[in-house]
Amino acid sequence: MASKVILPPAMLGILGGGQLGRMFASAAKNMGYGVTVLDPDSHAPAADFADVHLCKSFTDPAALQYMASHCAAITTEFENVNADSMRWLASQGIPVAPSGDCLAIAQDRIAEKTFIRDAGLDVAPFLAVKNAGCLDTDLSAYLPGILKTARLGYDGKGQIRVKTLDDVRFAHAEMKHQPCVLEKMLSLHSEISAIVTRTRAGEVACFPVAENEHVNGILDISIVPARVSPALAERARSMAMQLAEKLDYIGVMAVEFFVLDNEQLVINEMAPRPHNSGHYTLNATLTTQFEQQVRAMCGLYPGKTDLLSPAVMVNLLGDAWQDDGSEPNWEILMTAPNTKLHLYGKKLARPGRKMGHFNVLAASADAALEQANAIKETL
DSSP states (O other), X not given: OOOSOOOTTOEEEEEOOSHHHHHHHHHHHHTTOEEEXXXXXXXXXXXXXXXXXXOSOXXXXXXXXXXXXXXXXXXXXXXXXXXXXXXXXXXXXXXXXXXXXXXXXXXXXXXXXXXXXXXXXXXXXXEEESSGGGGSSOOGGGOSEEEEESXXXXXXXXXXXXXXXXXXXXXXXXXXXXXXXXXXXXXXXXXXXXXXXXXXXXXXXXXXXEEEEEETTXXXXXXXXXXXXXXXXXXXXXXXXXXXXXXTOOEEEEEEEEEETTSOEEEEEXXXXXXXXXXXXXXXXXXXXXXXXXXXXTTOOOOOOOBOSOEEEEEEEXXXXXXXXXXXXXXXXXXXXXXXXXXXXXXXXXXXXXXXXXXXEOSSHXXXXXXXXXXXXXX
């Protein structure tokens, strides 16, 4: 695998054209790179910033061959892109970040939780439910719990809470007996995330830890710095970096944690890409998570991750739009001098769809949170 530094105006490729691809493309273009986006959606948000939009599937042979021939390095914006496509691109001698093997682990909750546990890092007690026969055992160690599909679950999708063996059997039938993970529900103090960057040379950097609040399984607010002890925040950063090293991970990766009442940290899941909870970095840190993504794939040293100001990020879902598609009332948000609005260029708003976010920067996280909540009420 080539390890030389890739400099502008080289062409960079990305599989996936959603909002994360859009923000990656913007960062790459600002740094002087070209961008090729592969995404089957003709209205892919990232296409607005791309030099080339290949409107094809992620497994299209001609599109992949084009990327292999024209791109100096390739990344992805979401974990459910075809891992074999990334492996094939790597086989053509193209630096790929993250690897297809890392994506394959992140795509399967059984593989993911097993890898994390085997790496010596704490996870919630879980049982791999590969078929209905796996439920013919004592499940008391995992109940009450949550049955989660092994694949394609995100933002709270593919999850059913269960209390009894009968609940588990019914939930597994509801999920059409596909492979699942039964995970014990834990008593949570809070949820936090750490976003780590790792290069091929093994250089590692980690952003300040965010405290995350969810509504209906979707991230609602991220608070930075997280309202946890400095020692706990540092432990989260250390665990995230340890996981990246165990995976031999290249690129940007988010690691989500449960904080238990006794300040114990357990890893909930990882996302092999920039993350919603890292959007505060667009305004509040010296380097953004998307610049880090560019730097990692190009063999550049990670940028500094210093926090310039406490911040709160608020997700903007399609629920905030009117039924006729008209925009929320942006006036207060746009006129406040310490707020930053980021919209994703999506044409159609619908409930639960991530349409944008805004960041509030203030002297303290509590002050930013108070203002962010007040602005939410006006939209």
